[in-house]
Structure formats: structure tokens, C-alpha cells
Amino acid sequence: MITPAFELSQNPDFLIITIKVPYARVSEFEVCFEGEDFKFYAKPYFLRLALPGRVVEDGREKASYDVDKGIFTVHLPKETTGEYFDGLGMLTALLAPKKSRSAKPLVEEMGARNEMEGEEEEFDWEIEQTPYDENNLCLSCSYGFGNLKSGVFRRLQDELGEVIDIKNPDLIPTTERREKRLAAEVVKFDPDHYLADLFEDEAVHHLLKYKPWWVATYAKKMASQGSSPLDDGGQNAVVSFAEDEKEQLRKFTNRTYLLDKRTCHQVYLSLVDILLAYCYEVYVTEGEKNAESPWNIRKLSATLCWLESFTSVLEVLVSFGRRVLCYPLYRHFSLVTKALNDTVMILQLGKTAILKCLLDIHKIFRENDPAYILNDLYITDYCIWIQKAKSKKLAALAERVQKAELTKAKLGFELDELEAAALLVQEEAKELKAAGADVSRQQLPPSKGEASDSEDSSSTSSYETGGSDSDEQESSAIEDGKINPLHSPLQEERTALLIDCNGLRRDTDTLALDVSNEKSKASLQSTSVPGKLIEELGKQMQTVIRLTEQPEASSPTASDSGSSVSQEMGTSTTSRTSPDHNGKDNP
Known part of the structure; x- marks a missing residue:
């Protein structure tokens, strides 16, 4: 016999059983129900259910059959109107277990009933542990649901390693399995x-x-x-x-x-x-x-x-x-x-x-x-x-x-x-990286802003000396207070500013210079005093000397360094940042 597909639902008055029996003969079907037992037969289908609640035969029961869909629907009156039946979706549990012809399963059913009655007791999740006993070795080597199986893997040695991690589970008790598992996890971490x-x-x-x-x-x-x-x-x-x-x-x-x-x-x-x-x-x-x-x-x-x-x-x-x-x-x-x-x-x-x-x-x-x-x-x-x-x-x-x-x-x-150790290492790495960045910034050429300041100062000095080729001429001209005229209007304004700073009378309206940024203006004001200008030029010369003394393919001599300084001070500042043929900045 074939067990048909079925579903259960309910309302306050009826338990509704829907059975799919395609190709069945409607003229040859039989329905029997009493209490919690339900039977349905329509060749070649047979269905027997253990209902979750009691139903009665009182004349309200009814059945219908949809020929197109092959669905047989039975309405069974509930013994207690309004009663709620639990577990209607547990289809396997609703299927009545097969009855055995021997007496042994009857004893098992009684034990099962006792177990179900004990379900209502308070559940204690802490299990009492028993000491290891060598006499119970075979029992402790069981496994599976409820430890009801043993000896399975003796027949499946070839597939054992692809399913579980433990070797020879039929010979290893539960306590030893745990020790091996913990050791394997320590190694794997x-x-x-x-x-x-x-x-x-x-x-x-x-x-x-x-x-x-x-x-x-x-x-x-x-x-x-x-x-x-x-x-x-x-x-x-x-x-x-x-x-x-x-x-x-x-x-x-x-x-x-x-x-x-x-x-x-x-x-x-x-x-x-x-x-x-x-x-x-x-x-x-x-x-x-x-x-x-x-x-x-x-x-x-x-x-x-x-x-x-x-x-x-x-x-x-x-x-x-x-x-x-x-x-x-x-x-x-x-x-x-x-x-x-x-x-x-x-x-x-x-x-x-x-x-x-x-x-x-x-x-x-x-x-x-x-x-x-x-x-x-x-x-x-x-x-x-x-x-x-x-x-x-x-x-x-x-x-x-x-x-x-x-x-x-x-x-x-x-x-x-x-x-904690990883975070400490991470913080130390950040500090070292920050320290390395500070050192590299100190060793690099002046930044854009600093270069702009030095460019203005250098340009001013060059314009004041009329484009002289030596540092001595620049210094002597400034010490004498004589500024050579330039053809550029910007230079005239800068020269006027220097003269005014030396005590000459000027109208305050002429102080509005056409300077590209405030840094250049501050640089001009700070270098207008001859003493300060000489000191500033000295610092620039030391910077240029340090840059030119960096190791290259052929190291310049001390005299060459001096000439390089003179040449540097007499040229435009844009040449200090022009890339050479190797793509590097040429100091």
C-alpha cells in the first residue's frame, strides 16, 4: 500500500484532513475514525493517523472529493468544541507506528509512555558524571543519536576520514575522544x-x-x-x-x-x-x-x-x-x-x-x-x-x-x-612610522612654502645687486646702503620699501606692494634691515652648501662648493626645482 500525501488543519469545530489520492477510485474508499484513531483506504492508498486530539462521530462529519485535483477532504468534529490541537504540522509523528506481533515492543511502548509522563518534571541540565569504568568500555564507545549505535564505522573504514575527525571511534570511549579533540584544536589554532x-x-x-x-x-x-x-x-x-x-x-x-x-x-x-x-x-x-x-x-x-x-x-x-x-x-x-x-x-x-x-x-x-x-x-x-x-x-x-x-x-x-599584544605592536608600528616620517621631512629640501620665502629673499638680493655674480658684492652693496636700479617696476617698489626702512621718508600709501602672497611681504620686511638680511643670506648659503654637498657620482671639492654657492645665488630660484634627466629634483 502507498501512504498518500496529507495535511491537517483545524478550526474551532472541526479537524480537517486533506489527502491527495490521484488516480484512486472514488467509489471504492473507506473512512474510519474513533477517538484519536483515523483510517483511510482508497486503493492503492492507505493512511492511518494517530490524531493529536479526540474526534467524535455525531452526524456533523463530512467528506468531499475534488476529481480534477485528486484531493479528498474530511471534516471530523472535535469532541470538545474550541479545543486547540497541537502539532498538526508534525506529519511523521502523526503517522501511527507499526504494531509488532511480538510482546517485546509492547514493553517498549510502556517505557515510552513512562518517559512521556516524566516530560513534565523539572528539567535539570547539569548531568551527573560517572567515573570511568573499564567494564563499561563497550557502552562508552557507542555514538549516534542517544548513543544508540555502535560498530557502524567498522564497515565504513574507507569513508571514515571524510566524515569525522576521530580515528577508530568504535574503540575509543567518550572521555578519550574529548581529550583528543581538545588537543587537535590547540594544534589547529x-x-x-x-x-x-x-x-x-x-x-x-x-x-x-x-x-x-x-x-x-x-x-x-x-x-x-x-x-x-x-x-x-x-x-x-x-x-x-x-x-x-x-x-x-x-x-x-x-x-x-x-x-x-x-x-x-x-x-x-x-x-x-x-x-x-x-x-x-x-x-x-x-x-x-x-x-x-x-x-x-x-x-x-x-x-x-x-x-x-x-x-x-x-x-x-x-x-x-x-x-x-x-x-x-x-x-x-x-x-x-x-x-x-x-x-x-x-x-x-x-x-x-x-x-x-x-x-x-x-x-x-x-x-x-x-x-x-x-x-x-x-x-x-x-x-x-x-x-x-x-x-x-x-x-x-x-x-x-x-x-x-x-x-x-x-x-x-x-x-x-x-x-592586547597585537594592539601594542600596532601602536608601536604607528609611532615608528610617524617618527620616520618626521626624520624624512627634516632631510628633504624645503617645502613649497619655505621655498617661496627663500625664493623671494634670494630674488630680492639678486635684484638689489643688479644681478651680481658674487656674495661679496651683494654684502658690500647692502652695507653701503646703495641699491642698484632695476628695470622691473616690482623691483623698484621693493627697493623703495628697503630705503624707507632705513629711515627715508615715504608716503604710507606706497606700502601696498604687488606681492604674490603675505609670506613674500613678510620676507621683504624681515630682510630690509642690512644686518638681518646678511644673517638671512648666511643661512641660505649654509642650506645651499648642505644640499650641494650631498653624495653623488662625483663629489665636488670645497672650492667647487663655493663656486656652486655663488652660482646658485646668482640664478633664478626656479632652477632649484627643475627635474634632471633622471626625473629627480636637481638641488
């Missing part, structure tokens, strides 16, 4: 990679701006809180499943898991570990899965990569934080905190949102070889188990994760000290 992502974090900040689907869904839930139940998986649910997700849910086989209290705690904690890795993967790929997606999820989850079993929420967070800083492309602590906050958000949305994430992980692993092994070990069982999980436990888990404080110091890589 790269301080240079971490600091590079820390100080050059533009790409990380871009990734953090991405908004996954659960962000808007969470905001919608918070806005509509108290109005109506939202986590029913039905038509009114905030989180809904796509058609391929519904199809996958119908393919799963409904089963009951017998887990003791200790194992149940480990299952919840490993769920957090897997969701953390998934959130990181969604952010770094911005929701676009690629060939690296399976690697990201399994590598960052110690549950999947090292078959780890955790005992506390803090252990889960520390493990995830360490692995983010050791293995992926982006190793930034902000990604750790972002994944942590989003995992809390998903847990608070309820099991429908968690199941949607698990289905996405299942699809990623299903399409990758050999990551599909992880579906058999963990994800498939999680997809089935979460549909029967209690919302109160998930809310308590979300609260515990939210209150956990994860700091860089707890990761064990001395990140605070590493960052």
Missing part, C-alpha cells in the same frame, strides 16, 4: 589567521548583516504573542513547511525512542551543538548553500565530527567557539555570538522551526557523499524525535542557553592577551 580576521573584518561585518528567515519569523511571533497559538504547524502557523519538506516528513518512519534521563539530556545538548553549526553555515553563505556547506556544519559541530557527548550547556558553547576559531574560513568571535543568539531564537520559536532547520541539514547531507552517513547516525532520528518533544523543555533549554555567558577567556586560547 592559528593566531595569525585569527588576528587577520580581527583587524580586517570588513567581510565579517558584511556577513553579519544577512537576515535568515527565522529573524523575521521571530519578530512576527513577538508581535502577535497572546493572540493565538502559533506553533501548530497548520495553516495559521508562523513557521510553515515547503512541499519538499512535507514530502520528506512523510517518508520518515515513525518510531519511539527509549531514552533514560541522562541520555535525554545529552540529546538536547547535542541538538544545540548542531543548530549552532547550522546558524554559522547560513551566515557565511548568506543562505546560499554550496559545496562547502556539509563541511561547515559537520566540522563546527563536535557532535557530528567527534561523536561528542556533552554534559552541560557551557561545554557545548565552548566547543563551538573553539572550533569556529580553528577551522573555517572566517574565524571571528562575532560569528560565534551571532550563531548563539540565533540558536536561542530558533529554540524559542518552537519545534516547528527546529524541525525546519533539521530538514535543511538533512537535505544538505543527503546530497553530499559521504556526509549522508551523518543522517543515518543523527539527523534522521532528530527529525523524528523533535516532533514529539515537549515545548516546555525546548523553552527551558532556550532560556538556559540564553543565560550562559560565553567569553573569549573561556575558549582557552588566551585571546585577550593575544589581542
